[in-house]
Amino acid sequence: MSDRNDAREDVRSAMLAAVPSLRAFAISLCGDVDRANDLVQETLLRAWSHLDSFEPGTNMSAWLFTILRNHFRTEYRKRRREVEDADGGYAERLTAPEEQTSHIEFGELREALLKLSADQREALILVGASGFSYEEAAKICDCAIGTIKSRVNRARLRLAEILGIETVPDLAPETPEFPAAASGGRKD
Amino acid sequence: MKADKTKHKKGRLGAEIQHKIGQQLRAMYTDVVNEGVPDRFAELLQRLDKQDQK
Numbered sequence: 001m002s003d004r005n006d007a008r009e010d011v012r013s014a015m016l017a018a019v020p021s022l023r024a025f026a027i028s029l030c031g032d033v034d035r036a037n038d039l040v041q042e043t044l045l046r047a048w049s050h051l052d053s054f055e056p057g058t059n060m061s062a063w064l065f066t067i068l069r070n071h072f073r074t075e076y077r078k079r080r081r082e083v084e085d086a087d088g089g090y091a092e093r094l095t096a097p098e099e100q101t102s103h104i105e106f107g108e109l110r111e112a113l114l115k116l117s118a119d120q121r122e123a124l125i126l127v128g129a130s131g132f133s134y135e136e137a138a139k140i141c142d143c144a145i146g147t148i149k150s151r152v153n154r155a156r157l158r159l160a161e162i163l164g165i166e167t168v169p170d171l172a173p174e175t176p177e178f179p180a181a182a183s184g185g186r187k188d
Numbered sequence: 189m190k191a192d193k194t195k196h197k198k199g200r201l202g203a204e205i206q207h208k209i210g211q212q213l214r215a216m217y218t219d220v221v222n223e224g225v226p227d228r229f230a231e232l233l234q235r236l237d238k239q240d241q242k
Contacts, residue, residue, distance in 0.1 A: 008237065008240065012233050012237055015233060016225055016229070016230060016233055019225045019226075019229045020220070020221040020222075020223065020224055020225060021217075021221055023220055023221075023223070023226075024217045024218075024219075024220035024221045025217075027220055028216070028217065037226070037228070040229065041228070041229070041232060044229065044232060044233065044236075045232075045236075048233075048236045106212070106215070106216040106219065109209075109212050109213065109216055110216070124213070125213070125217070128210055128213050128214070129213045129214050129216070129217035130217070156206055156209065156210075159209055160205045160206060160209055163205075163209065164205065
């Protein structure tokens, strides 16, 4: 009995310890602090109710990242459909991340991140900021290691490209991959 | 400021730029990590834990 309590206590503190990086990951993914907090909350709830699917001894943090990532992707697809009916309101919000985050100093970088495809963005953050290995990141994103490597590479190049041309505001990226492009707000 | 407006280089970008972006990305991330655990999450886990104990 007390073994079970101990085990649960361990799980709880492991989950708690993962919260700061889960939030950082979520904010980087969606560019919105409130939504990120909701993502983290939903992740913890799901994790808690599926504790039996966690293999003891494996990386709790990676497991939680996987849950958060999958939840974000599902939600993102859903929202995207809603947005297409709703005149690009969400896309507009996406292009103004400074207003939603308290981290204004990184506004430019956040904005640039949101211009990457979701695939590239998650790969870059997991490897470049969260400190996961290519192998771990591949597991989290459910794809091959080679795929992760090439996504990270392309994401880095793309990001540099976007930030590098920041001084030339007229020059829009020619292959927009994010719904910001689907708002139809700007004509060439 | 980039001189050429009609085309920008694809593929290779300076190692220095890459390094800088990597640093910035980590700094941005760490900035959030350093905020620690907001109360709502500690409370949530406590609540879940209590529920299970019943």
